[in-house]
Amino acid sequence: MEEQILEKIRGFGKDALGVRQGLPVKWKIYQASDHKVKGMFQVKAPYYAALYSEKHEEDYLQAGCLMEQLVLYLHTQGIGSCYQGGARLQKDEEEDMELIMILAFGYPAEPLERSRVAFKRAPLEKLVKVNAAPGKEQKKLLECARLAPSALNQQPWRFVVTENRIHLFIKRPGRAGYQRQLNRNLFHAGIVLAHMLIAGEEYWYDLSYRKVDSIMEKAIQNYLYAGSVFLER
Numbered sequence: 001m002e003e004q005i006l007e008k009i010r011g012f013g014k015d016a017l018g019v020r021q022g023l024p025v026k027w028k029i030y031q032a033s034d035h036k037v038k039g040m041f042q043v044k045a046p047y048y049a050a051l052y053s054e055k056h057e058e059d060y061l062q063a064g065c066l067m068e069q070l071v072l073y074l075h076t077q078g079i080g081s082c083y084q085g086g087a088r089l090q091k092d093e094e095e096d097m098e099l100i101m102i103l104a105f106g107y108p109a110e111p112l113e114r115s116r117v118a119f120k121r122a123p124l125e126k127l128v129k130v131n132a133a134p135g136k137e138q139k140k141l142l143e144c145a146r147l148a149p150s151a152l153n154q155q156p157w158r159f160v161v162t163e164n165r166i167h168l169f170i171k172r173p174g175r176a177g178y179q180r181q182l183n184r185n186l187f188h189a190g191i192v193l194a195h196m197l198i199a200g201e202e203y204w205y206d207l208s209y210r211k212v213d214s215i216m217e218k219a220i221q222n223y224l225y226a227g228s229v230f231l232e233r
Contacts, residue, residue, distance in 0.1 A: 001047065001106070005077060009049055009070065016069045017197040019190065019209045019227065020062040026052040026097060030089075037102060039087035045104035050089065052097035060183045061226065063100040064190020068148070069198065070103065080108035085151055085184070101187065121146055122155055129220060134161045137205055137231055141166060144199040148192045156185045157192055158223050164231045167215060168192060169223035189226040196229050206232040 010027050030036050030048045037048045051067055053059040071081050084102040092099060124146055128134075134142065138161055145166075150156060156171035170189050173181030193209060200207035208230045215225050 001079075005079070006047075008073070012070050012073070013066045016066050017194070017201070018062055019065050019193055020056065020058045023056050023059065023062050024054045024097070025063070025066065026094060028052070028093070036090050037084070037087055038090055039084065041086045042084060043082045043104040045082070046106040047104070048084070048087075049103045049105060051100050051103070052094045053100050054096075055098050058186070059098065060100060060186040061190045061193070064187035065194045065197070066190070067101055067103060068191040068194035072194070072198065074105055075112065078107065078112060079105055080112050081105040083149075083151070119147060120153055127155065127157070128159045128161055131160060131162045137203070138166060140203060141196045141199055141205075141207075141229070141231075144195045145192045148188075148195045150188045150191070151184065156188055157226075158220060160220065165212075166196070166229045166231075167212075168226045168228065169220055170226045172222045172224050186226065193227070193229070200229075200231075208232065 006029055009029055012027055013025055028050045030050065032044065032046050032048070049070065051063050053063055056062070067083075074081050082104045084104055087102040087104075089099065089102075124142055127146060128142060142159060142161070145157075145159065154171075158169045160167040160169065168189055170185040173179075173185065197207060197209070199205075209227055210230065211225070211227045215228070218225055
């Protein structure tokens with residue numbers, strides 16, 4: 001693989017759209033020949049990108065947002081990728097930071113793209129609760145969010161639409177392994193936010209992400225509030 005692409009990955013995040021500016025992260029690349037990546041359900045690939053972050057209440061949310069942007073960038077370069085949720089490193093090399101996720105990547109042996117109809121996704125009617133009729137801008141953002149990937153295609157998110165906001169909720173974890181499930185769902189929420197923020201740039205929308213204090217304690221059908229995307233007009 002071209003060294004300039006590997007360097008781009010190592011520095012990825014400096015210009016990426018984040019949800020928590022100023023939160024330090026670090027990327028590392030490992031080759032399969034390094035034999036440092038292990039774990040259940042590991043996809044065999046020539047390269048692996050590991051994302052580390054300082055611990056923060058939104059570290060998994062930020063990591064999901066950044067890593068999904070890397071996934072989309074790699075796609076534009078003809079490179080396939082796959083999240084390795086069960087993978088770990090044989091030895092953690094960043095003791096002062098937390099390993100959030102590992103991404104397998106490399107040039108694919110099969111076609112990289114598939115048709116849109118091949119995407120198995122829930123319809124927006126199931127994912128969105130409408131408090132105000134969404135405008136055309138919100139509909140475009142929601143459709144991009146709907147197509148976002150998730151582990152086992154579970155789509156553990158729901159949206160509440162108001163006049164100029166899209167509120168994002170994630171599935172409430174069960175009692176067993178609560179923190180692990182919460183971190184996973186927050187990572188998925190970051191993936192969704194990446195799709196909306198990038199779509200906003202493409203459509204020339206002025207978007208911002210933040211949490212609304214008055215919604216922090218609200219929940220919908222066993223879903224927890226993760227944050228809101230504001231459409232500035």
